[in-house]
Amino acid sequence: MLVTGKEILVPAREGKYGVPAFNTNNMEITQAIIHTAEKLEAPVMVQMSEGAIKYGGQDLANIVKDMAQRAKIPVALHLDHGSSYESALKAIAMGFTSVMIDASHHDFEENIRETKRVVEAAHAMGISVEAELGRLGGIEEHVIVDEKDAFLTDPEEAVQFIEQTGTDYLAIAIGTSHGAYKGKGRPFIDHERIEKIASMTTIPLVAHGSSGVPKEITDRFRTAGGEIGEAAGIADEDLTRAVQHGIAKVNVDTDLRLAASVGVREAFMSNPKEFDPRKWMGPARDVMSEIVAHKLKVLGAAGKA
Ligand code: G3H
Numbered sequence: 001m002l003v004t005g006k007e008i009l010v011p012a013r014e015g016k017y018g019v020p021a022f023n024t025n026n027m028e029i030t031q032a033i034i035h036t037a038e039k040l041e042a043p044v045m046v047q048m049s050e051g052a053i054k055y056g057g058q059d060l061a062n063i064v065k066d067m068a069q070r071a072k073i074p075v076a077l078h079l080d081h082g083s084s085y086e087s088a089l090k091a092i093a094m095g096f097t098s099v100m101i102d103a104s105h106h107d108f109e110e111n112i113r114e115t116k117r118v119v120e121a122a123h124a125m126g127i128s129v130e131a132e133l134g135r136l137g138g139i140e141e142h143v144i145v146d147e148k149d150a151f152l153t154d155p156e157e158a159v160q161f162i163e164q165t166g167t168d169y170l171a172i173a174i175g176t177s178h179g180a181y182k183g184k185g186r187p188f189i190d191h192e193r194i195e196k197i198a199s200m201t202t203i204p205l206v207a208h209g210s211s212g213v214p215k216e217i218t219d220r221f222r223t224a225g226g227e228i229g230e231a232a233g234i235a236d237e238d239l240t241r242a243v244q245h246g247i248a249k250v251n252v253d254t255d256l257r258l259a260a261s262v263g264v265r266e267a268f269m270s271n272p273k274e275f276d277p278r279k280w281m282g283p284a285r286d287v288m289s290e291i292v293a294h295k296l297k298v299l300g301a302a303g304k305a
């Protein structure tokens with residue numbers, strides 16, 4: 001069933017598990033997400049960025065909504081990184097059940113003002129809202145406290161921000177970053193910061209940039225002719241720990257991009273004569289489904305629907 005983000009994330013924060021929010025850009029990605037979650041009896045969130053809306057528009061939103069409505073598990077359709085009030089309202093008009101307003105690049109007061117406007121409009125229509133406070137950026141374990149404090153989310157500010165905006169869930173900067181290159185060595189999550197913020201708040205917390213960039217997938221990508229540098233992601237143990245301490249929504253895009261590309265590359269490598277799209281999009285969907293299943297298990301979402 002198609003539900004709001006709050007209906008999925010409030011029980012997750014309370015139950016100390018995480019729900020992955022996967023980005024989609026087409027039917028196969030959406031099927032990998034929703035059908036795998038159904039198989040594992042897990043709630044799941046499907047998100048479209050503004051770029052995904054530009055690419056797939058209402059056609060793609062309708063695919064997600066229809067698949068969600070027919071699914072036996074709770075599914076929310078979420079706007080990822082909405083850049084303005086107008087963008088959030090457009091997504092709501094398209095049938096999204098959850099929207100993110102990302103005004104985190106503005107100063108604190110402006111972030112509050114923008115977020116508050118979106119919260120008021122969205123709540124009037126029964127739609128839940130994600131906001132963001134702090135700057136995403138990869139950190140390493142040895143980075144000094146002053147430098148971390150400069151861009152990671154400040155716990156006192158988080159409390160004030162939640163009170164003043166009424167946001168339903170909050171993305172916090174804890175050291176993760178977007179993409180396949182999350183800092184040198186083992187990318188680090190500031191677990192103490194998560195625990196501190198969680199101890200002072202009750203709403204679900206959100207981690208962006210949570211792809212694992214598994215070595216197995218990057219190895220397969222290279223073997224199948226792909227080029228990728230010193231890629232690194234967030235370790236499974238870090239995610240398992242983060243969701244026990246207040247992170248309820250875990251954003252993943254890069255891992256599905258890599259998985260899809262591996263599926264396509266391997267299909268063409270092993271059968272250069274093939275040109276039936278089902279014979280290369282199908283394998284892409286299969287590799288993505290494996291990633292989705294793995295994340296649902298790591299986050300403890302499997303069996304929670
Ligand atoms: O955080 C961004 C997501 O990975 C979506 O990326 O804007 O290229 O669709 P995109």
Ligand code: 13P
Pocket residue numbers: 023080081177178179180207208209210211212251252253254255
């Ligand atoms: P990844 O690049 O780690 O998959 O993060 C995606 C994300 O945060 C989307 O909002």
Ligand code: NA
Pocket residue numbers: 047078079080081100130251
């Ligand atoms: Na988001």
Ligand code: ZN
Pocket residue numbers: 081178208209251
């Ligand atoms: Zn993000």
